[in-house]
Amino acid sequence: MAPTRQERKESLTKMREQQILDAALKVFSAKGFAEATTTEIAQEAGVAEGTIYNYYQSKRDLLVSVVKTFVITESFLGIFENAGELEFPALLTTVLNNRMDFIGESGKNRLLLLMSEILRDPELKMIYDRQVIKPIMTRMEKYFETKSAKGEFRPLQTGVVTRALGGMVLGLLLITLLEGESSPLQSVPRQSLVAEMVQLITEGVQPH
Amino acid sequence: MAPTRQERKESLTKMREQQILDAALKVFSAKGFAEATTTEIAQEAGVAEGTIYNYYQSKRDLLVSVVKTFVITESFLGIFENAGELEFPALLTTVLNNRMDFIGESGKNRLLLLMSEILRDPELKMIYDRQVIKPIMTRMEKYFETKSAKGEFRPLQTGVVTRALGGMVLGLLLITLLEGESSPLQSVPRQSLVAEMVQLITEGVQPH
Amino acid sequence: MAPTRQERKESLTKMREQQILDAALKVFSAKGFAEATTTEIAQEAGVAEGTIYNYYQSKRDLLVSVVKTFVITESFLGIFENAGELEFPALLTTVLNNRMDFIGESGKNRLLLLMSEILRDPELKMIYDRQVIKPIMTRMEKYFETKSAKGEFRPLQTGVVTRALGGMVLGLLLITLLEGESSPLQSVPRQSLVAEMVQLITEGVQPH
Amino acid sequence: MAPTRQERKESLTKMREQQILDAALKVFSAKGFAEATTTEIAQEAGVAEGTIYNYYQSKRDLLVSVVKTFVITESFLGIFENAGELEFPALLTTVLNNRMDFIGESGKNRLLLLMSEILRDPELKMIYDRQVIKPIMTRMEKYFETKSAKGEFRPLQTGVVTRALGGMVLGLLLITLLEGESSPLQSVPRQSLVAEMVQLITEGVQPH
DNA sequence: TATGAATGAGCATTCATTCAT
DNA sequence: CATGAATGAATGCTCATTCAT
Numbered sequence: 094m095a096p097t098r099q100e101r102k103e104s105l106t107k108m109r110e111q112q113i114l115d116a117a118l119k120v121f122s123a124k125g126f127a128e129a130t131t132t133e134i135a136q137e138a139g140v141a142e143g144t145i146y147n148y149y150q151s152k153r154d155l156l157v158s159v160v161k162t163f164v165i166t167e168s169f170l171g172i173f174e175n176a177g178e179l180e181f182p183a184l185l186t187t188v189l190n191n192r193m194d195f196i197g198e199s200g201k202n203r204l205l206l207l208m209s210e211i212l213r214d215p216e217l218k219m220i221y222d223r224q225v226i227k228p229i230m231t232r233m234e235k236y237f238e239t240k241s242a243k244g245e246f247r248p249l250q251t252g253v254v255t256r257a258l259g260g261m262v263l264g265l266l267l268i269t270l271l272e273g274e275s276s277p278l279q280s281v282p283r284q285s286l287v288a289e290m291v292q293l294i295t296e297g298v299q300p301h
Numbered sequence: 302m303a304p305t306r307q308e309r310k311e312s313l314t315k316m317r318e319q320q321i322l323d324a325a326l327k328v329f330s331a332k333g334f335a336e337a338t339t340t341e342i343a344q345e346a347g348v349a350e351g352t353i354y355n356y357y358q359s360k361r362d363l364l365v366s367v368v369k370t371f372v373i374t375e376s377f378l379g380i381f382e383n384a385g386e387l388e389f390p391a392l393l394t395t396v397l398n399n400r401m402d403f404i405g406e407s408g409k410n411r412l413l414l415l416m417s418e419i420l421r422d423p424e425l426k427m428i429y430d431r432q433v434i435k436p437i438m439t440r441m442e443k444y445f446e447t448k449s450a451k452g453e454f455r456p457l458q459t460g461v462v463t464r465a466l467g468g469m470v471l472g473l474l475l476i477t478l479l480e481g482e483s484s485p486l487q488s489v490p491r492q493s494l495v496a497e498m499v500q501l502i503t504e505g506v507q508p509h
Numbered sequence: 510m511a512p513t514r515q516e517r518k519e520s521l522t523k524m525r526e527q528q529i530l531d532a533a534l535k536v537f538s539a540k541g542f543a544e545a546t547t548t549e550i551a552q553e554a555g556v557a558e559g560t561i562y563n564y565y566q567s568k569r570d571l572l573v574s575v576v577k578t579f580v581i582t583e584s585f586l587g588i589f590e591n592a593g594e595l596e597f598p599a600l601l602t603t604v605l606n607n608r609m610d611f612i613g614e615s616g617k618n619r620l621l622l623l624m625s626e627i628l629r630d631p632e633l634k635m636i637y638d639r640q641v642i643k644p645i646m647t648r649m650e651k652y653f654e655t656k657s658a659k660g661e662f663r664p665l666q667t668g669v670v671t672r673a674l675g676g677m678v679l680g681l682l683l684i685t686l687l688e689g690e691s692s693p694l695q696s697v698p699r700q701s702l703v704a705e706m707v708q709l710i711t712e713g714v715q716p717h
Numbered sequence: 718m719a720p721t722r723q724e725r726k727e728s729l730t731k732m733r734e735q736q737i738l739d740a741a742l743k744v745f746s747a748k749g750f751a752e753a754t755t756t757e758i759a760q761e762a763g764v765a766e767g768t769i770y771n772y773y774q775s776k777r778d779l780l781v782s783v784v785k786t787f788v789i790t791e792s793f794l795g796i797f798e799n800a801g802e803l804e805f806p807a808l809l810t811t812v813l814n815n816r817m818d819f820i821g822e823s824g825k826n827r828l829l830l831l832m833s834e835i836l837r838d839p840e841l842k843m844i845y846d847r848q849v850i851k852p853i854m855t856r857m858e859k860y861f862e863t864k865s866a867k868g869e870f871r872p873l874q875t876g877v878v879t880r881a882l883g884g885m886v887l888g889l890l891l892i893t894l895l896e897g898e899s900s901p902l903q904s905v906p907r908q909s910l911v912a913e914m915v916q917l918i919t920e921g922v923q924p925h
Numbered sequence: 926t927a928t929g930a931a932t933g934a935g936c937a938t939t940c941a942t943t944c945a946t
Numbered sequence: 947c948a949t950g951a952a953t954g955a956a957t958g959c960t961c962a963t964t965c966a967t
Contacts, residue, residue: 106926109927124421125333125335125417125421126335127333127334127335127336128335130960130961130962131961131962131963132961132962135929140927140928141927141928141929142928142929142962142963143927143928143929143930143963143964143965144926144927144928144929146962146963146964147926147927151962151963152961152962152963181506206417206420206421208417208475209333209414209416209417209418209420210417211479212414212417212475212478212479213332213333213414215481218479218481219481221479222479222480222481222483226476226479226480227480230476230480237506244508245508246506246507246508247504247506247507247508247509249497249506250489250493250497252485252486252489253486253489253493253494253497253498253501254497254501254506256473256476256477256484256486257469257473257497257498257501258469259472259476260468260469260470260471260472260473260474260475260476261465261466261468261469261472262468262472263468263471263472263475263476264467264468264469264470264471264472264473264475265464265465265468265472266468267416267420267468267471267472267475268434268438268464268467268468268471269464270420271419271420271426271429271430271434272430272434272435272438273423273426273427273430275430276464277460278460278461278464281458281460281461285458285461286461289457289458289461289462289465290461290465292505293461293462293465293502293505294501294505294506295505295506295507296455296504296505296507297500297501297502297503297504297505298389298445298454298455298457298462298502298503299454299455299503299504300452300453300454300455301455310946310951314951317951317952338935338936338937339936339937339938340935340936340937348952348953349952349953349954350937350938350953350954351938351939351940351952351953351954351955352951352952352953353938354937354938354939355950355951355952359937359938360936360937360938518930518967521930522930525930525931540837541749541751541833541837542751543749543750543751543752544751546956546957546958547957547958547959548956548957548958556931556932557931557932557933558932558933558958558959559931559932559933559934559959559960559961560930560931560932561959562958562959562960563929563930563931567958567959568957568958568959597922622833622836622837624833624891624895625749625830625832625833625834625836626833627895628830628833628891628894628895629748629749629830631897634895634897635897637895638895638896638897638899642892642895642896643896646892646896653922660924661924662922662923662924663920663922663923663924663925665913665922666905666909666913668901668902668905669902669905669909669910669913669914669917670913670917670922672889672892672893672900672902673885673889673913673914673917674885675888675892676884676885676886676887676888676889676890676891676892677881677882677884677885677888678884678888679884679887679888679891679892680883680884680885680886680887680888680889680891681880681881681884681888682884683832683836683884683887683888683891684850684854684880684883684884684887685880686836687835687836687842687845687846687850688846688850688851689839689842689843689846691846692880693876694876694877694880697874697876697877701874701877702877705873705874705877705878705881706877706881708921709877709878709881709918709921710917710921710922711921711922711923712871712920712921712923713916713917713918713919713920713921714805714861714870714871714873714878714918714919715870715871715919715920716868716869716870716871717871730947733948754939754940754941755940755941755942756940756941759950764948764949765948765949765950766941766942766949766950767942767943767944767948767949767950767951768947768948768949768950770941770942770943771947771948775941775942776940776941776942
């Protein structure tokens with residue numbers, strides 16, 4: 094059935110809301126919250142400045158909404174659903190590649206720049222924790238516990254290990270960004286990088 | 302000998318400069334660069350707003366100066382100088398404790414909040430890279446190469462491993478901050494946390 | 510036909526722009542550029558301070574715009590178009606009266622006060638030269654050349670004479686302003702003043 | 718007799734006062750009153766900023782003092798003392814040359830830039846009128862009256878003529894400054910310029 | 926609902942003036 | 947008297963938010 098006028102209108106409205114949100118993400122990421130202007134967001138979204146306020150109460154509200162949409166992609170969490178079927182190194186390789194693709198695709202420092210706003214604000218922190226951190230950590234902890242129980246891993250403090258490993262990915266990214274062009278990692282092929290990390294996590298640094 | 306009038310004056314001047322720098326660090330950390338106001342920095346420093354401009358050219362210059370003083374503490378780099386005498390686990394334990402003390406003592410998220418400004422600004426990035434990241438990474442890489450060569454470590458891509466390990470510490474901190482009160486790490490004693498990380502880095506997750 | 514909504518809006522906008530320009534002229538004239546404040550200009554224009562910046566990029570831009578609108582009135586240049594038909598003394602009388610009316614009507618010292626800003630600033634100087642000085646001088650020179658060629662004037666260095674005569678009007682005004690109330694010219698009727706100047710320019714000071 | 722300590726001190730003091738005044742004239746001329754800073758004046762004078770306030774009550778007071786020193790040079794007024802002995806054209810030539818030297822030597826626009834400050838301020842206007850304008854005008858009027866009475870000039874409204882001629886010199890200068898490099902007067906030799914003006918004033922523009 | 930001009934509070938910065946040494 | 951650091955009022959300008967159309 095063809096959409097009614099009512100429906101078409103609603104879908105237009107939804108679209109406009111999304112446009113604004115996308116624009117806000119882009120601008121906040123590039124400049125940070127304080128240095129972003131509503132003027133620029135409006136331009137980026139292709140709407141008038143006033144229109145933003147028909148959808149969002151304030152610039153701050155827009156930021157909160159942006160963070161709220163930062164849900165972990167289903168595809169990522171899905172990896173863990175079928176995790177039992179894969180060997181750990183294979184899984185880890187998949188996860189690391191997935192994360193690096195994610196960072197790559199959505200703009201190198203988008204995530205990290207938003208992070209600074211999040212760290213500064215208790216409300217945002219809570220939202221982000223609930224929507225991103227907790228789901229991932231829970232999934233990972235469960236995975237490690239199972240593996241540990243089966244004897245495929247040595248006994249682990251899963252709380253610590255998950256955060257250490259999650260942190261490793263995040264921190265590696267940060268350091269790379271800080272080093273910029275001069276980072277020696279720039280010349281390491283992705284495959285080689287991932288392989289080394291997998292080995293580090295699996296075996297540590299000690300000799301066989 | 303008693304300080305001359307000249308000397309006393311100079312020391313007063315130095316003190317005032319330091320006061321302003323300290324105040325700036327505090328306020329920038331709490332609010333971020335853009336949302337920090339010179340009024341607040343002046344109040345925090347206990348001087349008039351105009352006085353700031355007798356010492357620093359601009360608010361931006363103040364930020365640069367703050368970042369410049371973020372040199373890695375000598376004590377930290379010193380650890381690596383005498384590194385040969387310690388077993389790796391003992392060294393690692395020392396390093397981790399040192400880092401956590403550092404974070405603890407200098408204000409929980411001070412470092413991380415400044416980092417967001419640093420990431421956004423090429424000039425600051427360069428300064429921070431040169432003064433903090435590079436020295437640490439160089440020291441660590443040399444250490445790992447030596448160990449590897451002696452056969453105490455398996456063959457490593459030291460560039461990757463150092464950044465992964467450095468990143469782990471940084472990222473762990475980030476995640477903890479994001480989780481806040483609700484983090485399970487809150488209830489893990491420092492000693493236990495460090496021990497687990499040491500083991501993870503040494504042996505990885507695989508069973509013996 | 511009645512003006513469309515669009516047109517009405519545009520005319521309102523034009524009006525506001527003009528209001529601001531008028532206010533700026535007034536305030537700049539009274540206080541000079543540096544001592545004029547945007548606050549005062551806004552008040553004078555009856556708009557908010559921010560509104561100024563919807564129309565002009567900066568206070569400086571406002572000054573430039575003010576100077577740009579100082580085009581010589583058409584009526585003045587028109588005098589020279591039909592100059593051939595008048596005897597020189599009659600023409601001169603017309604010109605002098607026109608200039609004195611102009612000064613009188615547009616605020617006594619407006620022109621002169623702006624001139625100080627103009628003299629100080631190369632860009633403004635160029636604008637004013639191109640829009641006011643050059644057109645007048647060109648017209649006058651052409652006029653004198655023609656008259657000279659016809660033998661109605663003695664042979665003249667027209668470049669010098671035009672500027673000397675233009676300068677006479679300007680300088681007379683300046684001196685009068687400096688002398689203020691105490692000037693003996695205050696008690697000379699306009700007609701008499703103009704007549705004397707005409708005779709001076711025509712015959713000089715020598716006896717017949 | 719050698720100067721006493723007392724005297725030497727006083728002369729030093731006088732010198733310093735003069736230094737400050739000279740510096741102020743220079744800076745005010747170059748930038749205008751409002752845009753000149755006490756810092757710059759102090760630097761120019763080679764004293765500390767605070768020292769200025771030991772000699773002058775305020776920046777404004779400094780401006781007043783600067784204007785007060787703008788007395789007409791004796792040499793100029795002296796010209797008129799012995800005026801009787803010279804033919805008018807010779808005298809006029811002397812005066813014009815003197816004025817143009819004066820302008821040339823003391824910096825092209827020094828006088829004119831100060832004039833804008835003077836025009837804006839009643840107190841300064843009065844001072845300048847009394848010290849510069851009035852003496853010149855009085856002298857000139859007396860001269861013209863005498864000449865007129867003797868029949869060497871036609872009957873003149875001396876008040877008007879003196880101001881018209883004084884204004885001519887001033888205005889010519891102004892126009893030249895406004896035209897800058899592009900002025901045709903740039904290529905007219907001084908002698909020729911003066912000669913033309915003398916003839917204009919003496920005979921006017923009419924043919925013999 | 927969409928628009929965009931108007932608003933005015935808020936900020937970084939300047940600079941004349943003061944005053945302790 | 948000389949100094950120059952400290953002061954803080956004043957200013958140009960920005961930008962989130964409102965609201966008449």
